[in-house]
């Protein structure tokens with residue numbers, strides 16, 4: 001897959017090119033780095049409102065911290081795709097310039113968000129109802145930066161208005177270098193299943209790379225999406241939250257690996273965002289990494305309620321040291337499908 005100057009080939013012959021989906025509240029540098037190390041070839045930054053980019057808030061500084069990009073640049077293990085959204089095209093273009101200045105290797109525009117407040121303001125997937133505006137936003141952004149501009153979108157507004165083929169054409173004309181397609185309509189949000197056949201049709205029509213997205217919960221799903229649609233890459237969201245090992249072609253990890261990852265993530269997040277926020281934001285991952293624990297178990301209660309980094313670290317270390325856990329116990333291996341059972345309120 002060629003995205004502007006970047007030539008990407010699969011990490012392994014038996015895997016497609018796998019990328020981490022942009023996810024609000026998830027795609028910070030700690031998690032991006034974890035996924036990149038495990039094999040995600042593009043890592044998505046959570047979407048950033050074009051209006052907040054100039055503001056000096058702590059949140060916006062965290063969001064705009066693309067310091068991991070330097071490491072990707074140096075090692076070539078991944079590419080950082082920073083995502084922008086908004087309803088003001090000049091601000092999108094200006095924001096894209098700021099992303100580039102801060103090291104983003106790709107600027108991605110969000111035309112897929114289906115959250116009502118965002119749609120009401122004419123942002124996210126609202127652009128799917130006005131393709132001239134969508135074209136202008138892509139064109140202005142492409143003109144504003146030197147790095148490649150990509151787009152992430154859905155297949156259309158609703159079943160009666162699936163316009164992804166037209167969207168692909170307009171994005172290409174405006175200079176986009178790739179398009180990621182979450183194969184659901186806006187009205188669908190997360191209901192039903194992703195209609196991969198639209199990824200296949202878009203790929204057939206497209207001149208630029210098409211990255212398929214939606215309902216990939218296992219390594220086998222990723223392979224199947226590629227073989228059924230011929231897409232150039234496979235983007236993974238929810239499944240990666242529960243199992244970042246999916247990027248190395250594994251449908252889960254042993255308990256001891258989960259504990260090691262949890263420890264690392266907690267420690268980095270606490271350093272990065274401070275103990276309170278860092279621990280709080282890592283909780284959703286802990287709940288997923290250790291979802292095999294019965295709801296009533298004391299370990300689960302403590303893992304998901306403690307605010308103290310030291311307590312969590314002790315707890316996890318003790319667990320690892322004192323529980324004789326063979327690596328191959330299937331009941332202790334996380335499965336990707338379980339992630340699907342969770343009710344996400346995602347933005348894309």
Ligand SMILES: Cc1cc2nc3c(=O)[nH]c(=O)nc-3n(C[C@H](O)[C@H](O)[C@H](O)COP(=O)(O)O)c2cc1C
Pocket residue numbers: 021022023024025026045046047083110112113152182213214215216235236237238239344345346347348
């Ligand atoms: C918690 C969460 C946050 C999300 N935030 C974003 C976002 O900021 N930008 C975006 O384009 N999509 C966002 N999405 C949508 C995902 O990128 C992806 O398109 C969607 O989850 C479908 O892929 P999946 O089936 O692999 O999860 C989000 C999804 C989730 C679950």
